[in-house]
Amino acid sequence: MIDVPASQAGLAPAAPAPRSRIRVELVGVRASALRLGRSRLAVAGLVFAAVFALLSVRLVALTTFDGLSEPGLAEGGGGDAGGGARADVVDRGGRLLATNLHAASLYADASQVRDAHAVAEQLLRILPALDADELLRRLESRQRFIWLKRGLTPRQQDAVNRLGIPGLHFRNEPLRIYPHGRLAAHVLGHTDVDGYGIAGVEKFFDRELRLRARDDRSLELSIDLRVQHALRDELARASDRFKALGAAGVVMDVSSGEVLALASLPDFDPNHPSTSPETTRFNRATLGVYELGSVFKPFTVAMALDAGTVGLADGYDATKPIRISRFLIRDDHAKKRWLSVPEILIYSSNIGAAKMAMDVGGEGQQTFMRRLGLLRRPVLELPELGAPLSPERWRDVNIMTAAYGHGIAISPLQLASAFGALVNGGVLLPPTLRKADADLPVGQRVVTPRTSDLMRRLLRLVVTHGTGGKAEVPGFAVGGKTGTAEKAAVNGYRRTALLSSFIAAFPMTEPRYVVYVLLDEPTGTKATYGFASAGWTAAPLAGRVIARIAPLLGVAPVDMQSPAVRDALALPNAGRGQKLASF
Numbered sequence: 001m002i003d004v005p006a007s008q009a010g011l012a013p014a015a016p017a018p019r020s021r022i023r024v025e026l027v028g029v030r031a032s033a034l035r036l037g038r039s040r041l042a043v044a045g046l047v048f049a050a051v052f053a054l055l056s057v058r059l060v061a062l063t064t065f066d067g068l069s070e071p072g073l074a075e076g077g078g079g080d081a082g083g084g085a086r087a088d089v090v091d092r093g094g095r096l097l098a099t100n101l102h103a104a105s106l107y108a109d110a111s112q113v114r115d116a117h118a119v120a121e122q123l124l125r126i127l128p129a130l131d132a133d134e135l136l137r138r139l140e141s142r143q144r145f146i147w148l149k150r151g152l153t154p155r156q157q158d159a160v161n162r163l164g165i166p167g168l169h170f171r172n173e174p175l176r177i178y179p180h181g182r183l184a185a186h187v188l189g190h191t192d193v194d195g196y197g198i199a200g201v202e203k204f205f206d207r208e209l210r211l212r213a214r215d216d217r218s219l220e221l222s223i224d225l226r227v228q229h230a231l232r233d234e235l236a237r238a239s240d241r242f243k244a245l246g247a248a249g250v251v252m253d254v255s256s257g258e259v260l261a262l263a264s265l266p267d268f269d270p271n272h273p274s275t276s277p278e279t280t281r282f283n284r285a286t287l288g289v290y291e292l293g294s295v296f297k298p299f300t301v302a303m304a305l306d307a308g309t310v311g312l313a314d315g316y317d318a319t320k321p322i323r324i325s326r327f328l329i330r331d332d333h334a335k336k337r338w339l340s341v342p343e344i345l346i347y348s349s350n351i352g353a354a355k356m357a358m359d360v361g362g363e364g365q366q367t368f369m370r371r372l373g374l375l376r377r378p379v380l381e382l383p384e385l386g387a388p389l390s391p392e393r394w395r396d397v398n399i400m401t402a403a404y405g406h407g408i409a410i411s412p413l414q415l416a417s418a419f420g421a422l423v424n425g426g427v428l429l430p431p432t433l434r435k436a437d438a439d440l441p442v443g444q445r446v447v448t449p450r451t452s453d454l455m456r457r458l459l460r461l462v463v464t465h466g467t468g469g470k471a472e473v474p475g476f477a478v479g480g481k482t483g484t485a486e487k488a489a490v491n492g493y494r495r496t497a498l499l500s501s502f503i504a505a506f507p508m509t510e511p512r513y514v515v516y517v518l519l520d521e522p523t524g525t526k527a528t529y530g531f532a533s534a535g536w537t538a539a540p541l542a543g544r545v546i547a548r549i550a551p552l553l554g555v556a557p558v559d560m561q562s563p564a565v566r567d568a569l570a571l572p573n574a575g576r577g578q579k580l581a582s583f
Helices: 016-064 116-126 132-139 154-163 181-188 200-204 206-214 225-241 293-307 341-346 350-360 362-371 396-403 412-423 449-465 538-552 563-569
Strands: 096-108 146-152 168-177 197-199 246-253 259-265 315-317 322-324 327-329 338-340 479-489 492-506 513-520
Touching: 096 154, 096 181, 116 132, 116 154, 132 146, 146 154, 146 168, 154 168, 181 200, 181 225, 181 259, 197 200, 200 206, 225 246, 225 259, 225 513, 225 538, 246 412, 246 538, 293 341, 293 350, 293 362, 293 396, 293 412, 293 449, 293 479, 293 492, 315 341, 315 350, 322 350, 322 396, 327 350, 327 396, 338 341, 341 350, 341 449, 350 362, 350 396, 362 396, 412 449, 412 492, 412 513, 449 479, 449 563, 479 538, 492 538, 513 538
Parallel strands: none
Antiparallel strands: 096 146, 096 168, 246 259, 246 513, 315 338, 322 327, 479 492, 492 513
16 A cells, blocks of 8 residues: 555645634633623612612602601601691681791701801801801701701792702791781780690690681681770880880770780780790780789779678778788878768778778678689680789788789789679670670679669769779760789888779770770879879870770760760769769
8 A cells, every 4th residue: 555645635634623622612702701791781680670679669658758758857847747737817807817828948968968067158148047056066967857947938948049059958838927916916826836836826726726727717816906906006105105114905895705905015026936035925914913903992892882781872981091910001092081982982092992891801702702703713715824813811901902902913804804794784704815606605693783883883983083084085985993003022012113004994884895904113204293103104095095996896986965875874862862972
């Protein structure tokens, strides 16, 4: 056999075998890479799916449980999680006294605030009322939700928004607004930043106001905004004129018990209560209790007439002061003679009133005062109600001093309510801040109609012949009583620190309204010859209030000289064929 070389025999060389192996290896590498890529894609897909699922859950939580994701709101920090919507409050004529507006409130996610100092500086330029240290502390706290400022004005919101600072956000909240500011501050009270009532009718009717908001029903008060303005304005003028520490006043309807106006000075702006001193929120008209002095004497006279211990023709010897224990009871306008019952009231005799009360006795005096509501906390739709102060034991000295308004302390509201019962026919009606419905309220009889009629005539004489002359308003038959009381101190009474007040009703021919005004420590002026007593300060103040409100209330002036008016106001015969004195 002859061997032939492979190249000559036409056979392919053995080199291709290694190329096949390379191709096989390349195919294996590609397959492995594809498998790895697919695995990575699968993992990435799972990660994206998980993230999407978490975002979806978070979005649902935010939209469904919005308030709970923000600590400030979850804890009742504001908005609808707080007091929420409140019904409007209006006066008896439908005039708006309190309402809600929606305002932006500023909060921050402090974890998103990069430079707390810079942010604080910029915010303080727009909101200078913020406390700089507190603002910086909050912005540095890293908390996810912190309130910065509630109730921004639109201009403030726009200015903050223009800063474009990450982490600052707004939330719309109901903001309680009092359109007339200070005018009825102590009646309305105010709410806190979360919309809860914390004083006045806002607190007393807190739950009712939120329930009424659901049906869009306003709360209608007995207050007449026009009368409220006249009362507060005259109190403010008199307080300034006589440099008084404060003042208070009440106007009531004697036929329904409705309070048409109630004011206490100094007062505050319920839109910004924190900007006024705490003392301005003290309601002198309902929470303050005072020894009010001689405005009590009409109660003593009515008590004695009703009990039958005296008649109009009777009287008492007021020649000398009364000395009892270490006390001396004397008259400021001493006549030093025997005084009839009308004269005791007209000349405001402490001696006569003390002796009159002693004839009735301590038990009868306490019973009568209880009937008038003078020994218990009054009832009114306000949380700020003062409890009266009275002696634990009614000794003779207590009987005497209580007869002319010392040793017993009550609120102006109580005095006005009880006085209304003396002139309205003898029925005590509970005072109210709600507008009365068509049905007249049911009251409690405290004196007979005859005693009430006599008191109207006697109280008219105090203005025409006695200490209340400066309260006269031509045509409106004003009747009433002055009260000048020394303020109690640790070791007795301060003779130069007076509470000067006047209680009035009009028209005395057929009384419809009671007006009570009080000045706390007035100072005499040149025009009053230095006197600060009620006849010079409070009586003319009451007259000015009546002159302004009578036309508003539809009370028409009458001819005081007409026979019908003269007969309605004259004292009756004494029963012995003679007239009483020269009245």
